Amino acid sequence: MPRAGLDSAGVIERAARLLDEHGSDGLNLADLAESLGVRAPSLYKHVEGMPGLRRGILLRAKADLAQALGQAAIGRSREDAIVSVSHAYRDWARAHPGQYPMTVRAPADGDAEDASVSSRLASVVFEILSGYRLQDDDAVDATRFLRSALHGFIALETSDAFALPVDLDRSFDRVVASVVTALTNW
Amino acid sequence: MPRAGLDSAGVIERAARLLDEHGSDGLNLADLAESLGVRAPSLYKHVEGMPGLRRGILLRAKADLAQALGQAAIGRSREDAIVSVSHAYRDWARAHPGQYPMTVRAPADGDAEDASVSSRLASVVFEILSGYRLQDDDAVDATRFLRSALHGFIALETSDAFALPVDLDRSFDRVVASVVTALTNW
DNA sequence: CCATTTAGCTAAGTACGTTAGCTGAATGGC
DNA sequence: GCCATTCAGCTAACGTACTTAGCTAAATGG
Numbered sequence: 001m002p003r004a005g006l007d008s009a010g011v012i013e014r015a016a017r018l019l020d021e022h023g024s025d026g027l028n029l030a031d032l033a034e035s036l037g038v039r040a041p042s043l044y045k046h047v048e049g050m051p052g053l054r055r056g057i058l059l060r061a062k063a064d065l066a067q068a069l070g071q072a073a074i075g076r077s078r079e080d081a082i083v084s085v086s087h088a089y090r091d092w093a094r095a096h097p098g099q100y101p102m103t104v105r106a107p108a109d110g111d112a113e114d115a116s117v118s119s120r121l122a123s124v125v126f127e128i129l130s131g132y133r134l135q136d137d138d139a140v141d142a143t144r145f146l147r148s149a150l151h152g153f154i155a156l157e158t159s160d161a162f163a164l165p166v167d168l169d170r171s172f173d174r175v176v177a178s179v180v181t182a183l184t185n186w
Numbered sequence: 187m188p189r190a191g192l193d194s195a196g197v198i199e200r201a202a203r204l205l206d207e208h209g210s211d212g213l214n215l216a217d218l219a220e221s222l223g224v225r226a227p228s229l230y231k232h233v234e235g236m237p238g239l240r241r242g243i244l245l246r247a248k249a250d251l252a253q254a255l256g257q258a259a260i261g262r263s264r265e266d267a268i269v270s271v272s273h274a275y276r277d278w279a280r281a282h283p284g285q286y287p288m289t290v291r292a293p294a295d296g297d298a299e300d301a302s303v304s305s306r307l308a309s310v311v312f313e314i315l316s317g318y319r320l321q322d323d324d325a326v327d328a329t330r331f332l333r334s335a336l337h338g339f340i341a342l343e344t345s346d347a348f349a350l351p352v353d354l355d356r357s358f359d360r361v362v363a364s365v366v367t368a369l370t371n372w
Numbered sequence: 373c374c375a376t377t378t379a380g381c382t383a384a385g386t387a388c389g390t391t392a393g394c395t396g397a398a399t400g401g402c
Numbered sequence: 403g404c405c406a407t408t409c410a411g412c413t414a415a416c417g418t419a420c421t422t423a424g425c426t427a428a429a430t431g432g
Contacts, residue, residue, distance in 0.1 A: 002397080003396095003397060003398075028387095028388065028389085029388075029389065029390090030387085030388070030389090040388085040389080040390090041389095041390075041391080041392095044390075044391085049389070049390065050388095050389065050390090
């Protein structure tokens with residue numbers, strides 16, 4: 001039997017792809033194994049079962065999203081930054097519909113690595129509000145508002161909850177514009 | 187063997203309760219059957235398996251939520267209506283954390299009953315914006331903004347994604363206030 | 373009181389994740 | 403280049419959950 005030459009990162013990467021292609025509840029070890037040219041039990045040499053696999057995808061997804069958002073924020077501030085990051089956020093979510101819901105989950109208790117990457121993700125959003133010079137609770141409330149509007153739109157959009165045939169791009173732009181206005185007058 | 191005297195509505199109601207108590211992926215037929223004093227296969231006399239059970243819970247949840255929101259809107263308009271309905275929405279979601287995600291899902295293709303109750307739910311939100319006299323696409327965009335902000339906040343809150351120990355009630359009030367302001371200037 | 377219907381049952385099948393234990397491919401020291 | 407060691411991937415088998423088939427007895431109605 002020739003070896004497949006798998007490693008942990010490769011298994012997780014392929015799983016993340018299948019997750020995006022087949023939806024949040026369409027990921028299973030049999031299909032993943034087949035996609036990698038291997039039998040299901042072999043996956044346990046690289047990943048700690050389904051829970052470990054999901055955790056691996058989650059860490060990778062949060063890190064990847066944080067990177068994308070950080071990229072979009074470079075050299076921008078205030079409205080400019082918010083618009084750019086908002087669109088990067090939506091683009092990432094639409095490109096990764098299976099992984100996206102994982103990026104929203106709070107870090108698991110006692111998982112230091114998850115806590116670390118989660119706070120990195122949160123801080124990107126927090127940072128782009130720094131240009132508005134909000135203090136303490138104001139900053140927290142504003143961050144929550146921004147996250148709520150973005151996540152809400154994206155969650156509804158990716159679950160096809162916006163039924164009407166009216167341009168989604170424009171709707172999103174108006175959401176972002178409304179948020180910017182609200183923050184300006186916060 | 188004495189009969190348990192179940193019916194479809196009773197099974198679905200109990201399942202909805204278990205769903206709220208044990209979380210979205212903690213619902214299983216074995217526990218449901220035991221909770222009803224019956225063996226798992228007996229459930230199939232009242233419900234078409236797990237898919238049928240979930241559909242039943244979903245229809246019931248959407249109808250119940252629509253009723254709660256309609257109630258909150260009675261005799262109110264504009265800001266008054268939005269604040270009242272927003273709080274009713276959040277209260278319902280927090281009281282039904284397991285069912286809530288179901289209420290967001292678009293109706294299944296070809297499911298007329300689902301389509302009906304879903305549109306009833308959507309129209310409640312749409313109606314409370316009628317006081318703002320928005321036209322066509324403006325009304326659609328505004329509805330999407332309102333839904334995004336509310337759903338986003340609630341989804342993040344119920345998944346513990348708001349980590350910081352800062353008052354959630356106040357944050358929510360400010361989200362609602364921001365939405366009202368945005369709609370006023372839409 | 374009997375005929376019919378049907379709620380609930382047991383037994384068995386399927387699908388999936390998982391564990392145990394084996395085997396042969398890769399690897400490193402000599 | 404050879405051998406000992408490591409370990410990737412395998413088959414077999416188990417547990418759990420949903421589901422189907424087919425039986426039985428409780429309810430119902432004439």
